[in-house]
Amino acid sequence: xxxxxxxxxxxxxxxNLRAILEVSHLLGYSQIWLGRQWNTKxxxxxxxxxxxxxxxxxxxxxxxxxxxxxxxxxxxxxxRRNFPIxxxxxxxxxxxxxxAQDNRIDILVFPPHQIxxxxxxxxxxxxxxxxxxxxxxxxxxxxxxxxxQIPVFRQIRQALEIAQIKSVxxxxxxxxSNQSELRSxxxxxxxxxVLFSKKEPPLNSLSTIPTHLLSRNQIKISKxxxxxxIYLAPERDINIQEEE
Amino acid sequence: MKKExxxxxxxxxxxxxxxxxxxxxxxxxxxxxxLFGVTGASKVGLYLSHFDPQKQGGIFRMSHQSVNxxxxxxxxxxxxxxxxxxxxxxCLTGSLKKAKKYLCNVNYHDRYHALKKTLVxx
Numbered sequence: 244x245x246x247x248x249x250x251x252x253x254x255x256x257x258x259n260l261r262a263i264l265e266v267s268h269l270l271g272y273s274q275i276w277l278g279r280q281w282n283t284k285x286x287x288x289x290x291x292x293x294x295x296x297x298x299x300x301x302x303x304x305x306x307x308x309x310x311x312x313x314x315x316x317x318x319x320x321x322x323r324r325n326f327p328i329x330x331x332x333x334x335x336x337x338x339x340x341x342x343a344q345d346n347r348i349d350i351l352v353f354p355p356h357q358i359x360x361x362x363x364x365x366x367x368x369x370x371x372x373x374x375x376x377x378x379x380x381x382x383x384x385x386x387x388x389x390x391x392q393i394p395v396f397r398q399i400r401q402a403l404e405i406a407q408i409k410s411v412x413x414x415x416x417x418x419x420s421n422q423s424e425l426r427s428x429x430x431x432x433x434x435x436x437v438l439f440s441k442k443e444p445p446l447n448s449l450s451t452i453p454t455h456l457l458s459r460n461q462i463k464i465s466k467x468x469x470x471x472x473i474y475l476a477p478e479r480d481i482n483i484q485e486e487e
Numbered sequence: 488m489k490k491e492x493x494x495x496x497x498x499x500x501x502x503x504x505x506x507x508x509x510x511x512x513x514x515x516x517x518x519x520x521x522l523f524g525v526t527g528a529s530k531v532g533l534y535l536s537h538f539d540p541q542k543q544g545g546i547f548r549m550s551h552q553s554v555n556x557x558x559x560x561x562x563x564x565x566x567x568x569x570x571x572x573x574x575x576x577x578c579l580t581g582s583l584k585k586a587k588k589y590l591c592n593v594n595y596h597d598r599y600h601a602l603k604k605t606l607v608x609x
Contacts, residue, residue, distance in 0.1 A: 265605045269598055270575075385562045423571055423606055426562050430576055433558030444555060 246446060248274060248428040249453040251276040251302065251380070259421055263283045266422040274454065276328060276416075278304045279366050285287075298458060307478040308334035317371035321349040327460045330378065335359055343369035346409040349456060350376045350414065355383045356394065359401040377411050379403070380418025381426070381434055388414055398406065407439065414456070415448040491585060492551040494579055495536060495586035498561065499599045501573040502605050508538040511545045512558045514567060516572075518560040530558055536583055539590060542556070544577075546586045573606050575599070 250272045252263055260277075267275055275297055281304075305315055305328040314333070323329065330350035333339040339361050342348050351370065353361050362377065370377065379402075384395055406413050415435045419425045426434075432444035439445055463469055467475040500506040506514075512535045520528045531553040535544040545555075549557050561574045577595055580586045589595060 262605050266602065269602050269605075381562070386565070397527060423565075423573060430558045430562050433555035434562050436555045439558045 246428075246450045247454055249274040249276065249416070249452050249457075250425070250428070250449075251278060251414075252420065253278040253304070253380075253418055254420045259296045262422045263419070263425065264295055264297055264299075266425050268297055270425060270427045271402075272428065274298040274300060274457075276300045276302045276453070278302050278330075279290075279326070281305055281310070281322065289469065302328040302330060304330050304332065304336055306332045306334075307338040307342070308332070312338065319371070323347045324464050327464060328455055333388065336361060339366055340369070343375055344373050346373060348375065349460060350378045352378045352380070353402070353423070354386075355399060356391070359398040360404045362405060362459075364405055364409065367405050367411050370411050371409055375411075375416050376452065377402070377406050378414045378416070379435070379438075380416055381431055382418045382424050384425075385434070386424060396438070400440075403439055412452050412456075413445070413448045414453050415445065416453075491532070491542065493532075493548050494551045494554050494581060495583055496547045496549065496557060496579050497543055497556065497577040497586050497589050497595075498547060499575045499577060499602075500545070501575060501603050503607050504538065504544075504565055505569065506543060506572075508540065508545075510567065510602055511535060511538055514564055514572070515557070515560065516548065518564050519557060522560050523556055527556065533557065534540070537590070538586060541601070542590060542596065544590045546583065546590065548583075569574065573602070575602060579582065 248271060250267060252275060255265065255277045273296065277299060279301055303322055305318060307315065310318070319329065322481050329347060330352050331342045331348050332352040332354070333342055340427050341353070342351055356357060379399060384392065384399065387395055403413065415431060417424060417426055417431060428449050432446050432449055435448060436444040469475060488524070498509060516533055518529055518552065519533055530550065530609060532550045534548040535545055536548045558576055561576055564574050566572055579588045580589065
């Protein structure tokens with residue numbers, strides 16, 4: 244079976260979305276996560292995917308350095324059922340500790356120059372306990388100026404080492420904001436392999452891990468979901484049981 | 488001595504200007520050396536086996552263990568003669584004959600033109 248690759252795109256505008264989707268489709272992606280800010284109006288982008296076989300998924304991105312914690316709680320309460328994926332970009336250790344334990348958050352993102360400071364072993368343990376994913380956007384690495392590449396490489400490598408030791412699920416994507424920043428999934432996997440120091444390219448971080456997260460959350464935000472492991476049975480089944 | 492196993496990577500250069508054979512080699516070799524140093528580059532054993540200036544495609548030969556190093560280096564190439572460039576790695580094969588076949592494949596060629604149209608605009 245062919246792999247289904249997923250990529251994430253930041254700061255989408257309708258003007259460049261068509262070109263981004265065209266390039267993504269040609270590069271071999273089948274699902275695109277579109278990053279949205281909490282204060283921007285949600286637009287229907289489904290018409291853009293008509294020409295391609297791409298699946299578009301809205302994702303809520305909250306930048307904790309711009310929004311106070313109380314406001315983040317409000318946003319999460321309001322938007323959890325509207326977005327299948329919610330990520331928080333953590334900028335200080337207090338937010339990281341809180342975000343790692345909040346069940347409404349799916350993905351934790353760290354600034355690349357602070358990742359090894361914020362993503363510690365204890366945070367990794369919390370992330371495992373509360374089923375959180377760590378996201379690495381590789382465009383921050385390959386598009387950064389040459390003089391900052393070495394420290395960023397080092398920081399990401401250290402964080403990935405901790406994530407691998409503690410078995411934190413890692414999502415790798417481009418995090419591109421325009422079409423020229425996109426890279427093919429195999430190129431991204433190869434770059435991730437250099438960072439992971441693994442023998443095999445981590446293709447699962449670009450395909451199975453994000454798709455599993457999405458399918459898990461789509462069940463969670465469906466109307467039939469009540470609590471973990473408890474679902475509303477279809478009416479037809481109840482009638483059959485009563486007859487019996 | 489055990490014979491080295493090699494892989495052939497077909498790449499396409501998408502740029503406003505046409506990329507010459509010399510530039511194609513220089514772009515990738517410089518980036519591999521910048522990222523992995525002289526010792527890393529020596530392990531890669533990068534060699535431009537074939538270049539088609541009309542199709543703007545090249546076939547690079549490398550050691551089978553360092554395919555990922557070359558692919559990782561491709562991610563970092565963003566400009567050529569102060570103009571944006573996009574390098575698309577098309578396919579990886581074990582023989583030069585097959586790599587040439589892929590370079591001439593109509594589907595891949597159409598995809599290259601579609602990418603060029605979207606990225607460069609002509």
